[in-house]
Amino acid sequence: AQKVTQAQTEISVVEKEDVTLDCVYETRDTTYYLFWYKQPPSGELVFLIRRNSFDEQNEISGRYSWNFQKSTSSFNFTITASQVVDSAVYFCALSEGGNEKLTFGTGTRLTIIP
Amino acid sequence: SQTIHQWPATLVQPVGSPLSLECTVEGTSNPNLYWYRQAAGRGLQLLFYSVGIGQISSEVPQNLSASRPQDRQFILSSKKLLLSDSGFYLCAWSQGQPGGHEQYFGPGTRLTVT
Numbered sequence: 586a587q588k589v590t591q592a593q594t595e596i597s598v599v600e601k602e603d604v605t606l607d608c609v610y611e612t613r614d615t616t617y618y619l620f621w622y623k624q625p626p627s628g629e630l631v632f633l634i635r636r637n638s639f640d641e642q643n644e645i646s647g648r649y650s651w652n653f654q655k656s657t658s659s660f661n662f663t664i665t666a667s668q669v670v671d672s673a674v675y676f677c678a679l680s681e682g683g684n685e686k687l688t689f690g691t692g693t694r695l696t697i698i699p
Numbered sequence: 700s701q702t703i704h705q706w707p708a709t710l711v712q713p714v715g716s717p718l719s720l721e722c723t724v725e726g727t728s729n730p731n732l733y734w735y736r737q738a739a740g741r742g743l744q745l746l747f748y749s750v751g752i753g754q755i756s757s758e759v760p761q762n763l764s765a766s767r768p769q770d771r772q773f774i775l776s777s778k779k780l781l782l783s784d785s786g787f788y789l790c791a792w793s794q795g796q797p798g799g800h801e802q803y804f805g806p807g808t809r810l811t812v813t
Contacts, residue, residue, distance in 0.1 A: 690742065
């Protein structure tokens with residue numbers, strides 16, 4: 586069965602610091618997809634990134650970067666030079682093979698202190 | 700471009716009253732549709748998903764039901780609300796088969812059962 590673990594329940598950092606959000610997944614499939622979502626205080630989930638299991642290249646988008654390591658079953662998310670607008674709950678999610686469903690982690694609440 | 704609408708945005712209902720939440724998607728055809736519930740400070744719980752008109756899969760047995768009367772319309776209902784039904788209800792859509800696609804979420808409905 587698939588599972589996503591976000592061990593960090595809450596993180597607080599001072600503005601401009603870098604912060605890494607951890608995500609560890611479990612799956613028996615060789616084909617799977619990993620996702621990150623952001624949930625700001627307004628409540629709507631915002632899609633950030635999707636990676637498939639055959640592409641281990643790290644990705645960078647502005648201040649955001651993602652580190653996918655199959656050897657440790659991790660898909661970590663780093664925010665560089667954090668800003669107050671980054672304050673939100675961040676969810677990691679997993680989809681196996683051709684499954685339409687996503688399994689979400691419990692989320693990490695990130696607070697950026699000005 | 701695709702957009703997803705949910706209404707109402709907020710709802711306060713007494714215990715035992717009926718419920719109807721509506722979700723519609725624009726700009727795409729034959730999407731997969733999903734209903735999630737998020738209790739206060741908790742993660743996302745998948746309630747129902749649908750891969751086509753009239754095709755509903757239930758993930759959690761409870762007093763809620765879902766229907767998909769049209770391709771881009773997804774309705775969440777209850778005949779009699781319970782206090783435990785309070786929460787934030789999110790509708791989402793994803794591209795159809797094959798699976799593994801990211802889901803895009805609506806703005807959500809905040810339901811309080813009193």
